[in-house]
Amino acid sequence: MATYEYETRLNCSVDGLFDFLSRPGNVSKVTSPNLGITFHSAPEVVHEGARLDFQVITFGQIIKSSHQILEFERPRLVVERQIAGPMKSWLHRHEYEAVPEGVLKRDIVEFQLPGGLIGLxxxxxxxxxxxxxxxxxxxxxxxxxIASGELR
Incomplete structure (x- = not known):
């Protein structure tokens, strides 16, 4: 299983960032248009047990996927797992930590490549x-x- 980690520090409140990113509609606002994310079924605000059905355009292909929220601990943690989609397995931890300058946001993605031709x-x-x-x-x-004041 491969692991990828990304950290960013943002000058906003941990509650503000957590609440903003807990809304799939806002996730679309901060996702590259090249990815073409479209949510087909998702709650307005995610919660433990929620299912998100969506598609993205990646590597020139439309990919459909479904994820389930396994853990939701406001304003600290969201864990989502692919339950249907292209990868053999996909687990994404969204960690939020209040720090003196604002928020440390950490994303940890563990994944296994699919088998077959796509995996090759x-x-x-x-x-x-x-x-x-x-x-x-x-x-x-x-x-x-944050600079525009839309996220605090």
């Missing part, structure tokens, strides 16, 4: 590079929202 075309390094680009884009958008 992908590599752990390719997935990690794709995640790096996506989290960097999200960080930049969050910084813009």
């Amino acid at each position: 075309l992908l590599s752990e390094s390719k997935i990690c590079s794709h995640l790096e680009d996506g989290f960097y884009y999200r960080e930049q958008r969050l910084q813009e929202l």
Whole structure:
């Protein structure tokens, strides 16, 4: 199983960031348009046990996926797991920590590549590079929202 980690520090409140990212509609606002994320079924605000059905465009393909929220501890932790989708396994921990300058947001993604032809075309390094680009884009958008006052 491969593990990818991304950390960012943001000058906002931990409650504000947690609440903002707990809304799938806001996740769309901070996801690269190149990814084309579309939620087909998701609660307005995620909670433990919630299911999120969505699609993204990645590596030139439309990929459908379903995730379930396994843990939801406001304002500290959200853990989601792929229950249907392209990867053999996918577990994403969203950790939030209040620090003197605002929030330390840590994303930890553990994944296993799928089998078959798709698994042969992908590599752990390719997935990690794709995640790096996506989290960097999200960080930049969050910084813009903080600067504009939309996120506090």
